[in-house]
Amino acid sequence: MPKCLQCRAPFIEQLDITNLFCSGKNICDSCRTQWTEVQINEAKHCKRCLKRKNNNDSTCKDCSYLRQHYKMMEQLYCQYNYKGIVKKILRQYKFMKDYALKEVIAQNIALPQNNYDYIIPIPSPRAREEERTFNVVTTVLDEMDVKYLPCVKTKHKLTQSSLTKKQREEQVNSFEIISTHDYTDRYILLVDDIYTTGITVHQVACKFFVRKIRKFDVFTFAR
Numbered sequence: 001m002p003k004c005l006q007c008r009a010p011f012i013e014q015l016d017i018t019n020l021f022c023s024g025k026n027i028c029d030s031c032r033t034q035w036t037e038v039q040i041n042e043a044k045h046c047k048r049c050l051k052r053k054n055n056n057d058s059t060c061k062d063c064s065y066l067r068q069h070y071k072m073m074e075q076l077y078c079q080y081n082y083k084g085i086v087k088k089i090l091r092q093y094k095f096m097k098d099y100a101l102k103e104v105i106a107q108n109i110a111l112p113q114n115n116y117d118y119i120i121p122i123p124s125p126r127a128r129e130e131e132r133t134f135n136v137v138t139t140v141l142d143e144m145d146v147k148y149l150p151c152v153k154t155k156h157k158l159t160q161s162s163l164t165k166k167q168r169e170e171q172v173n174s175f176e177i178i179s180t181h182d183y184t185d186r187y188i189l190l191v192d193d194i195y196t197t198g199i200t201v202h203q204v205a206c207k208f209f210v211r212k213i214r215k216f217d218v219f220t221f222a223r
């Protein structure tokens with residue numbers, strides 16, 4: 001009898017027309033329900049960044065802030081709110097380094113099916129630590145058999161006090177592209193684990209707009 005990847009309880013897989021051709025879903029119904037409960041309901045969210053709206057909001061404050069400072073993403077794709085089971089699983093995976101959870105996450109998310117030229121993971125601010133353990137984004141992408149281009153690095157951060165004013169300003173956007181690919185007119189997808197303010201992904205995108213990409217979308221596991 002198969003065991004649920006998430007709760008490890010054995011379960012009987014009901015073979016019916018809906019799963020006959022896509023077997024290999026190894027999560028029990030009760031665990032799957034926990035994920036469904038925190039799914040983003042688009043009607044109540046900003047269409048672009050999926051931020052939850054208050055009833056009287058006509059514009060999204062986060063998007064207008066980003067639009068003032070950056071070239072804006074086309075669309076955030078994200079299926080889950082960062083709460084409930086999703087928060088629990090992601091915390092256990094990221095901070096307690098429960099590597100096996102990569103399968104649970106991979107099974108519950110789906111990348112947008114647009115024709116991207118490049119799918120690019122956002123490097124973690126915990127890069128040093130991840131050298132010893134694992135990268136939370138690329139580990140899941142590998143599990144999903146997604147081909148990606150790991151071409152963004154964060155420069156080593158110096159302590160603020162040791163910096164000149166100019167260095168301090170540069171430090172604000174410490175991302176750099178480390179590949180010689182041609183990005184002209186390309187359509188890219190940036191992938192991160194969690195979307196909060198959106199500033200990180202837009203800083204990364206700045207560096208790609210210098211290299212003349214046409215547009216970009218963002219995909220995150222939760223927001």
Ligand SMILES: [Zn+2]
Pocket residue numbers: 004005006007008009027028029030031032
């Ligand atoms: Zn389960």
Ligand SMILES: [Zn+2]
Pocket residue numbers: 046047048049050051060061062063
């Ligand atoms: Zn928005």
